Amino acid sequence: MKSIIPLKPHASHKVWGGSLLxxxxxIEVSEGQDPVGxxxxxxxxxxxxxxxxxxPLNEVSNLEEIPYLVKLIDTSENLSVQVxxxxxxxxxxxxxxxxxxxxxxxxxKEGAGIYLxxxxxxxxxxxxxxxxxxxxxxxxxxxxxxxxxxxFYVPAGTIHAIGKDVFLAEVQQCSDITYRVWxxxxxxDGNKSGKNGEARELHIDKSLDVIRFDEEFNHPLNFKIQxxxxxxxxxxxxxSDFELYSYNKVEESELELSFGExxxxxxVLEGEISIKRNSEKYLLRQYEAALMPLxxxxxxxxxxxxxxxxxx
Numbered sequence: 277m278k279s280i281i282p283l284k285p286h287a288s289h290k291v292w293g294g295s296l297l298x299x300x301x302x303i304e305v306s307e308g309q310d311p312v313g314x315x316x317x318x319x320x321x322x323x324x325x326x327x328x329x330x331x332p333l334n335e336v337s338n339l340e341e342i343p344y345l346v347k348l349i350d351t352s353e354n355l356s357v358q359v360x361x362x363x364x365x366x367x368x369x370x371x372x373x374x375x376x377x378x379x380x381x382x383x384x385k386e387g388a389g390i391y392l393x394x395x396x397x398x399x400x401x402x403x404x405x406x407x408x409x410x411x412x413x414x415x416x417x418x419x420x421x422x423x424x425x426x427x428f429y430v431p432a433g434t435i436h437a438i439g440k441d442v443f444l445a446e447v448q449q450c451s452d453i454t455y456r457v458w459x460x461x462x463x464x465d466g467n468k469s470g471k472n473g474e475a476r477e478l479h480i481d482k483s484l485d486v487i488r489f490d491e492e493f494n495h496p497l498n499f500k501i502q503x504x505x506x507x508x509x510x511x512x513x514x515x516s517d518f519e520l521y522s523y524n525k526v527e528e529s530e531l532e533l534s535f536g537e538x539x540x541x542x543x544v545l546e547g548e549i550s551i552k553r554n555s556e557k558y559l560l561r562q563y564e565a566a567l568m569p570l571x572x573x574x575x576x577x578x579x580x581x582x583x584x585x586x587x588x
Contacts, residue, residue, distance in 0.1 A: 279553040280576070282566045283333065285315035285348075286324035291464055291476075292353035296443060300563055311352070317565040318346035318541045318587065321450050326565070341539045341570065343373070344518035344587055345450040348382075348443075348563065355438045356476065357391065357413050357458040360451070361486045362432035369482070370453050374432045377448030378513050378520065380505070380585065381426040382545060385441035391417040392428060392436045393494035400489055407480055413458040418494070420501070427512055427522075429500040433488035445543065447587055449517045455479035455486065506545075506583050521586040525549070525578065534575040535588035541567040547582020560584075 287303045290313025297312040298305050305311055316324040318333075320342040325332035333342070360366075360375035367373065379390070391414055394403075398416045406413055417435065420428070422442060430436055435457060438444070456478050463473045488494070500513065505522050512520045518538070525531060525547075533540075542551065543565045551558050553568055553576040560566055568576055578584075 277330070277569055277571055279556045279572060280551055280558045280566055280568060281328050281330070282558060282560070282564065283318060284327040285317045285565070286319060286326055287312050288314040288316060288324055290314060292351055292355055292440070294350040294352040294443075296350040297348060313350060315348045316345060317348060317543055318342070318344070318567060319450070321345055321452060323452050337539060337569070339373075339450050342541075342567070343450050343538065345448050346541065346543055346565065346585075346587060347446040347448070349438065349446055350443050351438055351440050353440050354460055356456045356460070357417070357435060357437045358454050358456050359435050359483050359487050360432050361453055361455070361482070365486055366451065366453050372453050373449055373451045373517075375449050375451040375453055376430065376432045376515060377446055378427065378429045379438070380445040380447075380512075380522070380545075381422045381424055381442065382445060383424055383443040384422045387421065388441040389419055389421040389439050390428065390436065390442065391419055391439065392430065392499055393418045393434055393496075394489060396491050396494075398489065400484060400487070403487070403489075404484060407458060410461055418496075425504045425506045427500070427502040427505050429498075429513055431498065433486055433493065434499075435487050445545065445585065447513075447518065447520050447585070449515070455483040457483040457487075519588050521588075522583070523578075523586065524583045525581055528579060528581065531578045532575060533578060533586060535568065536574065537570070538588060539567050539569055540574075540576075540586065540588040541565060543585045543587075545583045545585065547580065549578055549580045549582050549584050552577040552579070
C-alpha cells in the first residue's frame, strides 16, 4: 500500500444543501435531486465511504484505524435543530458509537450563524412543552454569528443547528446517528423531501433522553469557541477518537509532522500543499484530502503555502 493515499469524497444530497459543493467538486445534480449539502472527504463509514485507488475506504480500513469522519458542509437553509447521543446511549440503542463533533467556519454570509446550546432557564419540561405547542424552538437556543476562521466544539448531548448560508468543515466521531428535535415547522415540497407537503421525521423522545440541560454544559466555555484560528498553528481539539490541528503555512520551508496509532489525514482549505512521506510525494490542492496509513514511519513532511487541517 502507498504511503500517501489521496481520497475522493462521497457526496451527500440534502434538502437544505447549497450550490457551492457541487460546483467546487464538479458533482452533477440531476433534475429533481436534492442539492449537495455535504461531501464526506475522509470517511470509512459504510453509509458514505470516501473513495481511494484501493476502493471504498470502509473496505480498505476500519473504524478503529479511522474512528473520525471529516466533511465539508454548505447550507442554503437552516438545518434542523438536532442532537447526537454519546457513546453509551448510542451503543445501547443504535449499536453505534456516539457523535461529538466540531466546526471550522470557512465562509458565511453577513448575519449567518449557528445555534449552539440552550439558553439559561430552559428545562426538559419547558422544551417538551414548546415542542408540543410547535413554538419557535430557536428562541430557546443560543445563537452565534459566524465568520471565516471561527471554531466551535459540539459535544454529544448539545442541542444545535447550523444556520443557512454557512460553509464549514466538520470533524466528528465516525457515526451517523442524528436525532432531529425540530425542523422549523417546515413542510417540504416533493423535490426536496420525496413527500409532497410533509414534514420530515422528528425523534423527540430520544432527543429529550440525550439533550444536556445543565447550564454549565451549555456555557460557551464548554464549546471551546475560538476566532481567527487561521492566524496561527493550533491544536484545536483532542478527543478519544481524534486530535485536530490547524496549520497556516506562509513560507516554503518544510514542516515535519508525526502521528501515533491512528491513521492520520490532511484536508487542504486554501492554497497548495505538497506531502512527502518515505519516498513518495503528492500535491494536494484546495478542498482535497489524503490519508497516511499505518505503514513505515509514522511521520510526513509538508511544504508549499496554504491552510490545512491535520487529523490524527
